[in-house]
Amino acid sequence: MLYREAGQFKASYAADQQIFPIRQDRVGVLLLLAVAFVVVPMFASEYWLKGILIQFLVFSLAALGLNILTGYAGQLSLGSAAFMAVGAFASYNFMLRIDGMPLLLAFALGGLMAALVGIAFGLPSLRIKGFYLAVATLAAQFFIVWILTKVSWFSNDSSSGVITAQDMVIFGYKFASPQAKYLLVLAIVAIMALMAKNMARSSVGRAWMAVRDMDVAAEVIGIRIMYSKLLAFAVSSFYCGVAGALYAYAYLGTVEPEGFNLDLSFKILFMIIIGGVGSIMGSFLGAAFIVLLPIFLDVLVQDVFTGMLPPSIASNLQLMVFGGLIIFFLIVEPHGLARLWQIAKEKLRLWPFPH
Amino acid sequence: MSGRQIGDVILDLQHISLRFGGVKALTDISFDVREHEVRAIIGPNGAGKSSMLNVINGVYHPQEGRITFRGEERRKMEPHMAAMQGISRTFQNIALFKGMTVLDNVMTGRITKMKATFIEQALFFGRAHREEMEHRKKVEEVIDFLEIQHIRKTPVGRLPYGLQKRVELARALAAEPSMLLLDEPMAGMNVEEKQDMCRFILDVNDQFGTTIVLIEHDMGVVMDISDRVVVLDYGKKIGDGTPDEVRSNEEVIRAYLGTGH
Incomplete structure (x- = not known):
């Protein structure tokens, strides 16, 4: 009953083409942002902020990056973690080697370096598609981790390849408390998500989707396939790169190249598959699912079933349930959680009188 | 047709030959398209009609021949450049996103x-x-x-x-577009849908002055709406002219139309 668009007339194309054309959605998103920016930092514990929410936001951003490439432009990639590594190590080196480098600029430059690397490894996409392209991006995954380990210059000659992120200081303010870090990450992620949404609803996003759905027709319409694909690689890698920098600076503090291994790439890929391929919101839902569910299951097993299960089962139960849920969701809705949400909204519009 | 005036030649194809390896898709085909007209390409399956459209908008590059569009001779053209010049098309199998x-x-x-x-x-x-x-x-x-x-x-x-x-x-x-290429726009439609589509095509041609190049198998439709028809068979041109001329062309009857009973 609450979710009705009856009576909301649109008198201009601008009104019809805003990001959230339905008033309830607008209010909902504003409320969500208000909660995230104001309520959460006031009440969330340090563990929640540091361990869970920052991690969730960083992974959302990485998933968003991969979703631009795979979900919108239709190019399969297994190199997201490597692009995150480029972002993290590039930001670190910009901060290290240039005096007075502003932090945000270092993040942006880290993202740009990742974008350049992304374009280079995106070149095979001009000739190959699908699984074969995924294998080509796998090369990026292994090569980048290898070179970051091998060339010690990247980690400022630290013996193990580990880098320790510098303090985060913007205009003299030091982002040291979990609240401050959380708010910084949240602001960056919110702005970049908005920009991704804008691209998705403009002609660049339509060009990506056209290339994804039917590339021959896209070319005949006048879309430059090469430009569109490489732009998707660049933008996607930029997002992953910034996510990598935040992963190093705001979440972990110290990272090593091996931390950005294939497992992490797969994790991000699972996020978009479960969350919804080709959906901005899906990236967030998928990240929430992958990041939060294991923690939730852990707590559940420890607190509720303590003593009831032998420890060998209890420690594996979480993994079993997690795997089972992934399969369940993929069978019920192969288009991901975002699609489920959309169906729910469509139903809700007519509820409780669907006829 | 109301105020529609057929103008000068807008697209001129001279001696086009297209081969895929040893397969000759098109052999020495020449025809032209005038501004604002409805030009149909007909022929049996595999005659090279779709290949002809693909040549016009740059998907295929013929080995021989000259293409002149709006007075400019074109060497090699990519599809997106054809789109920039005002050539649009639809596909035989729907190619929507x-x-x-x-x-x-x-x-x-x-x-x-x-x-x-x-x-x-x-x-x-x-x-x-x-x-x-x-x-x-x-x-x-x-x-x-x-x-x-x-x-x-x-x-x-x-x-x-x-x-x-x-x-x-x-x-x-x-x-x-100034030129619209339609590859079997009425394939698989029922009579009413065909009538609708005919009406839209004629309206486009009439109101916007768009030049239309059309591939179609329904002879009734082709003879009704086109100004001139070119007939292909096995990659060769066997007829060219107004619907009436084509209808009475011996070779076209033998290859494609068949004799009435």
Whole structure:
């Protein structure tokens, strides 16, 4: 009953083409942002902020990056973690080697370096598609981790390849408390998500989707396939790169190249598959699912079933349930959680009188 | 037909030959298309009709021959450049973007006219915003024209076949082409849908003055709506002229039309 668009007339194309054309959605998103920016930092514990929410936001951003490439432009990639590594190590080196480098600029430059690397490894996409392209991006995954380990210059000659992120200081303010870090990450992620949404609803996003759905027709319409694909690689890698920098600076503090291994790439890929391929919101839902569910299951097993299960089962139960849920969701809705949400909204519009 | 005036030659094809390895798809074909006319290409299956359209909009590059469009001879052309020059087309098998709504599909038709960079679009500010609104307006005119207002927010994958064909035409028209290539626009349609489609094609030709090159198997339709017809068989041209001339051409009757009983 609450979710009705009856009576909301649109008198201009601008009104019809805003990001959230339905008033309830607008209010909902504003409320969500208000909660995230104001309520959460006031009440969330340090563990929640540091361990869970920052991690969730960083992974959302990485998933968003991969979703631009795979979900919108239709190019399969297994190199997201490597692009995150480029972002993290590039930001670190910009901060290290240039005096007075502003932090945000270092993040942006880290993202740009990742974008350049992304374009280079995106070149095979001009000739190959699908699984074969995924294998080509796998090369990026292994090569980048290898070179970051091998060339010690990247980690400022630290013996193990580990880098320790510098303090985060913007205009003299030091982002040291979990609240401050959380708010910084949240602001960056919110702005970049908005920009991704804008691209998705403009002609660049339509060009990506056209290339994804039917590339021959896209070319005949006048879309430059090469430009569109490489732009998707660049933008996607930029997002992953910034996510990598935040992963190093705001979440972990110290990272090593091996931390950005294939497992992490797969994790991000699972996020978009479960969350919804080709959906901005899906990236967030998928990240929430992958990041939060294991923690939730852990707590559940420890607190509720303590003593009831032998420890060998209890420690594996979480993994079993997690795997089972992934399969369940993929069978019920192969288009991901975002699609489920959309169906729910469509139903809700007519509820409780669907006829 | 009302005020429509057939003009000068807009597209001239001379001695076009196209081979795929040893297979000769087109052999020494010459014909021209005049401005504002409806030009049909007919022939049996495998005659090279679709290949001919692919040559015109740059998907295939013929090994021999000269193509002159608007007085300019063209060497090698990529499809997106043909689109820039005002050549749009539809496909024999519907080639819509299945995951997108009708509105988005038609909006892609205007992509060559959008100038905002992706950064402006990411910020959705200034030129990017203005362009979206201006082009939306144009697109809505096309949507009105083809009477598909009621489905504009529907994903095209959910639409029935006949409507999908119409959406594809809308996408091609959104580019405001000077020349429209239609590859079997009425294949698989029932009589009513065919009549609708004929009406739209004639309206486009009449109101916008768009030159139309059309491949079609329904002889009734072809003879009714086209000004001139070219007939292909096994990659060779066997007839060219007005519908009446083609209908009485011995070779065309033997190869394609068959004799009446």
